[in-house]
Amino acid sequence: MTGEDADDLIDAAADETIRECLDLAAPRSFFLYAGAGSGKTRSLVQAVRDLCERQGRQLALTGQKIAIITYTNAARDEIVQRLEFDPRVDVSTIHAFAWSLIRGYDGDIRKWLDANLVAEIAELEQKQAKGRAGKAAIERAQSIESKTRRREGLREITRFIYSPTGDNRTRDSLNHAEVIAMTAVFLNTKPGLRRLLFARYPILLIDESQDTARRLMDALLDVQAAFPAQFCLGLFGDTMQRIYADGKVGLAEAIPEAWARPRKAMNHRCPKRVIALINKIRADDDKQDQQPRSDSPEGTVRLFLAPETVANKRGVEAAAATRMAELTGDEDWLPGRNGVKTLALEHLMSARRFGFEHFFGPLYAYEPMRTGLLDGTGRGLGFFTRELLPLAIALAAGDRFAIAAAIRQTSPLLDRQRLAEAGEKQQEELARAKAACDGLKSLLLAENPPTLRAVLRYVAATELFVIPDVLQPFVPEGPTDAAAAEPEEDASTEAGAWRRALDAPFPDIEKYDRYVRGVSQFDTHQGVKGREFPRVMVVISDDEARGFLFSYGKLMGTKDKTKTDLENEAAGNDTSIDRTRRLFYVTCSRAEESLAIVYYSDNPVLASTALLERGWFADDEIEVIAA
């Protein structure tokens, strides 16, 4: 950002307050209250840099560190880089941080797991006694059996393991929820662990604290309350951006009086028109108004309404994007330019729009695979994304250097030992590798793209790459094909999920890979927290939102509140309208230049009237796109 004016420094006081709080000799905890784009992450990095400059020597001498907890691995990497890999700072996600505290407490972990499994089994048995026979009963019985088996095996585990980024499916591993729950309990009950926490980290800063697992947040608040002079907790966040059910409701109200509460009022990211809109969205919540930078552009906002029943939604979104290009004069809005970030409510909707649903859908439906599927680490995925895809891209480009690079690393055909053993036949082996690549190229570039199953079989037959265990069953022709499978089994097992996913055409892989790396033009409403993009298209729809605890109709005023909403509202509980408002605030506030909202409504005319009345959009900012 350029053209800084005196007005743009109105938030300097907040940074000064944080600076005063971060003092190893006299620490004071704080809660930074600031809206979207106000530079919370920037304040955090600056404060830590400044502390390291002032008191870094003391940290180095005592071996103590500053801990920073981020919400995602990507955010962690970003902060680590911005702090130039400073060894006096430990940056980690909440899961990695929690595990670093409790790993090695194997006796306590075993005891906790045992008690937890007993409670879970008792609850399931109670449900089983009351429930009717059927699919749910069968699943419950399986669950009781597997939990009982796990409990019986606990004694034999000497060392529990856990990976914050993995699937944790071995017998001795803990799952994500267990690690968080255990850390909270241990912090509450083990004075030694509390002391270890602040002896190691006298200062703990949490980014996106509104979404930090509530039990752990409560435990950390307790430690701070008990040791205010030894342990400084610094919370960065925005309660209006709490979008995960796990975050602590009422975090702002739970902050003790003695804490500092610096505030930031400027939005450095969005143009004026977007800031005016997000201020309006926020007005029904905590009424925190933001102001734009003096050099911020006016920006453009449009709401495109289309009937929910429209058949060609991609067509509607393309028309909206074309119209945005016309309105803003920014050709990067044009479809096909990849310049727009389109935000759907949920991953499957993104997969459908971006065109990799065939591959993604079945694997996503298999619950235990979800985390691995979304971060690209799940079993069997690397075979397609890290081995085959780079080779396919190199083959399509005819780039001999890249082809060699893609197979040199892992292909058994170019294995050093194998080549050495081939002796005089080395040339033959190399010719085999070349023939395998040529064959793959013809297969991939055929008029009809091959299925993943066909590619898998080709790779197995030519030994181009090693087939991972999870995909081995699908190599032989015949009985493992989708048509031969029991539909019942398909939905609920890893093999069933893969069996269907392998029917997908190969081009799905590139789209899936771009999606999980966050470089495609699609993402979910939740997936973009903390990020920013020049052109944003938010796609909302009541139909698609059903079952996700959101309701755009109620937020926009086209649907009545239900009895439960009214009861929740009266009791001061979170309602579906509150949740939707926060999600809408997060998505709209990602826009750096222009923002299009495409709203599929049951009643576009009513939606238009209701929104005009609310004053969120001007008359000429609402356009109806016919089917």
Ligand SMILES: Nc1ncnc2c1ncn2[C@@H]1O[C@H](COP(=O)(O)OP(=O)(O)OP(=O)(O)O)[C@@H](O)[C@H]1O
């Ligand atoms: N003081 C500043 N001067 C200039 N640019 C700034 C300043 N503070 C933040 N920015 C820029 O504004 C944008 C938003 O900053 P940042 O992502 O840190 O905000 P945030 O409060 O974490 O946002 P959010 O809560 O919406 O994720 C970034 O592009 C950042 O570089």
